[in-house]
Amino acid sequence: MIEEIFGAGSIAYQVVKDYSTRRQILRKYYNFSWKQSAGIEPEPFFGYRFKYYNDYYFSRKEDNKIEKSIKNNKNILILGRPMSGKSRAAFEVFKKLEESCFIIKPRAVDIEIDEFRLPSLPGNRKRVLFLDDLHIFAEKKNFHYLFEVAREKKLIIVATCRSEFEYDFLKKKLPTNISVEDIFDTIIDYPKISTPEAQSIALDLDIDWSEANFDGTIGSLIMKLGSMETRYKKLNQKEKAILRILKKLYCAGISEEDKFFFIDTIRDFAKAKGIIHTDNDLDQILVSLISKEFIENPEENVYQVEEIYLEKIFDFDTKTNRISIFHDMASVFHESPNILVKVAIKAYSLGLVRYKKSAYTKISIETFGEALKVYTFHEFPKQYALIQNDLGNAYGSLAEVEDKKNNFKKAIKAYEEALRVYSFDKFPIQYAMIRNNMGTAYGGLAEIMVDKKNNLEKAIEAFEEALRVYTFDKFPIQCAMTQNNMGTIYSDLAEILVDKESNLEIAIEAFEKALRVYTFDRFPIQYATVQNNMGIVYSKLADIEDKKSNLEKAIKVYKEALKVYSFDEFPSGYAMVQNNMGTVYSKFADIEDKKSNLEKAIKAYKEALRVYTFDEFFIDYSMVQKNIGIAYSKLAGIEDKEK
Incomplete structure (x- = not known):
């Protein structure tokens, strides 16, 4: 009897514990989950910006496009400048939908794939994943996993994103196998309103x-930004100095979700810069800034600032520049590895889109290095592995602009360090991700002719390891990406006369596997990329066997690529494929219909020159002009004989 009661109690305890865990995960990842659109309230929808909510709404024609996309089960991305009304437009459309739907709004936080869950889905109504400020999500770990969940669960994605810099950043942060156009069927930009x-x-x-x-x-x-600017100018120097510190922390990526700042962080930086000397000094300044409505104190030891104030009202002193901010942060917080990691990630992200790519990326690498002095392999293995992977990515990014050989080698070394923790057995998803990154780095080394055969073989080995996890059943998108990478590497391996025919055939097989996922309808850009890659391989294969058949196959897949790579929408892709087609038609001329195929080659080359102009693409322009010259020379020989 005692054992029965004890057993029942244990089960009840476990049920309660599991429920509590699920609730914690929901709070961690979602602002709210599955609210009916018609009954959605502004406060949970807008969060801390609810205080600016007004019943008045200025509707625009773009609203109709949002409504139409949801009605047709299409994903939509709403672009616009800060404060252009993107989120409000989505809210108003949700409220008035003829067919009510359920909405879930994730928080912009790092995603742990092993624990992340989508709450159970209600009914058969439409379900919308609302991602507000998608550019902020892009700064978070594994944010792209949201798109995979949405695709798997057939959710409609409605997202907002700032235009210009933030939009460019978003595109850079997406995995290489995904583009914005793959995710969103419609992309609209909310325009300015007139005076x-x-x-x-x-x-x-x-x-x-x-x-x-x-x-x-x-x-x-x-x-009322004008009023706040006037108020800011009247602040004393110490008040301005504290607000400038908040701006610097924000610029360096140290603010938390919804622009929260911990008082300890503010205090440490202010003391290091000699702005305050005691805790009481800071407390008095913060109280004053709260009374003047520049900051809020929503909970103990936490202060919140409106993002637009940080960007548009708080200025920098004359000695400040963006690069120096990161050096300051790394210096002040050298004993705070969690802050150093945030600074490093922000610097790396800026390096993806800012013109000072090398400078930002080097800061990122240095700061990751400082964090690793504390987050050691033995004491903090998970943090160590995560940073090593990020460090590898940073070295790979730096290799794009300087010292390819050494930076790719350093990237590989960092990935190897990460694999000391992320083993196949214990962390299969992370293992596969890092193996894929390693394959890319080895491929980069091979491109610059560094022990090419050996590095290509190591790239293949790394991709094969990734495919142990990235199966078609469980991870179809990652599998397709890796198969495309494999195909490219085998094609390159054939170039150095290593089992040329066999490697080209393996490359085609890999591309065909990728196309099982990268279909024209679901992933048009990837579809076109793989078709172009296959065309290149068929053209190479034609040089050693079944020339006519393989050239015909090359033309066929290039035409498939051009279904996506149109002149208007993807001019660079269009020009690339047209030049490749010209080369195939020129080869065709060697075996049949010489005049006709040379004319087709010249026509294709001329199409490429519509994009490859002398001023903008001098190298490509010169290459195509040379190809045209060779084709015309051959054609002239035929026409002379005919005369």
């Missing part, structure tokens, strides 16, 4: 025009 429209809105809302500092966005009216 007369803004003045009319200000009149309706009883807003003093002088307080607005209107910049073409609806938000600049609602948030």
Whole structure:
């Protein structure tokens, strides 16, 4: 009897424990889950920006495109400047949908793939994954996993993203096998509103025009930025200095979700810079800034700042530049590895899109190195492995602009360190990711003729290891990406006369496997890329066997690529494929219909020159012009004989 009661109690305890764990995970990853669109309330939807919510709404024609996309089960990305009304537009559309749907809104946090779960899905109604400020998600670990979950569960994705820099950053942060166009069926950009429209809105809302500092966005009216700028100018020097510190922390990636700042972080930096001397000094300044509505104190030891104030109102002192901020952070927080990692990740991210790529990436590498002095292999193995993978990515990025040989070697060394922790048995997903990264790095070494055969073989070995995890059943997208990478490597291996025919045939087989996932309908850009890659291999194979048959296959797959790579939408891809087709037609001329095929080759080359102009693509322009010259020379010989 005692044993029975004890057993039942144990089961009940476990049920409660499991439920509690699920609740914690839900709170960690979601602002809210599965709310009916018609009944959604502004406070949970807008979060800390609810305080700016106003019943007034300025509708625009772009709203109809959002509604139409959801109605047709299509994913949509809403672009626009800060404060242009992207989130509000989505909210208003959700509220008035004819067919109500369920909405889930994830938080912009790092995703642990092993624990991340989508809450159970209600009913058979439409379900929408709303990703507000997608560029912020792009800064987080494994953010792309959200897209895989959405695809698997057939969720409609509605996302907002700032245009210009943030949009470029988003595109850079997506995995190489995914593009924005693959994810979103529709991409719209919310335009500026005119000054007369803004003045009319200000009149309706009883807003003093002088307080607005209107910049073409609806938000600049609602948030009264002009009034806040005037107030900022009246602050004393120490108050401004603290707000500048918040801006620097923000720029270096040290703020938390929703622009929270921990008081310890603010205090440490302020003391290091001699702005304050005691904790009481800082407390007094913060109290004053709260009273003047520049910051809020939502919970103990945490301060919150409106992002637009950080970007548009708080200035820098004259000695500050973006690069120096990162050096300052690394110096002040050299004993805080968790902060160093954030700084390093932010610097790496900026290096992807800023013009000072080398400088930002080197800061990232140095700062990761500082973090590893604390996060050692023996004491913090998981953090050690994660940083080593990020370090490898940073070295790989740096290799794109300088010292390819040494930086690719350093990248590989970092990946090898990560694999000391991320074994196939214990961490299969991370293992596969790093193996794929290693394969790419070995391929990069081979491209610059560093022990080419050996590095290509190591790349193949790394990709094969990744495919132990990336199976078609469990990870179809990653599998297709790796198969495409494998095909490219085998094609390169054939170039150095290592079992040329066999390696080309293996390359084609790998590309065909990739196309099982990369279909024209689901992944058009990847579909076109793989088709072009196959064309190159068929053209090479034609040089050693079944020339006519393989050239015909090359033409066929190039035409498939051109279904996606149109002149208007993908000019560079269009030109690349047209040049490749020209080369195939030129080879065809050696075996049949010489005049006709040379004319087709010349026509294809001329199509490539519509993109490859002298001013913008001098090297490509010269290459194609040379090809045209050779084709015309051959054609002239035929026409002379005919005469």
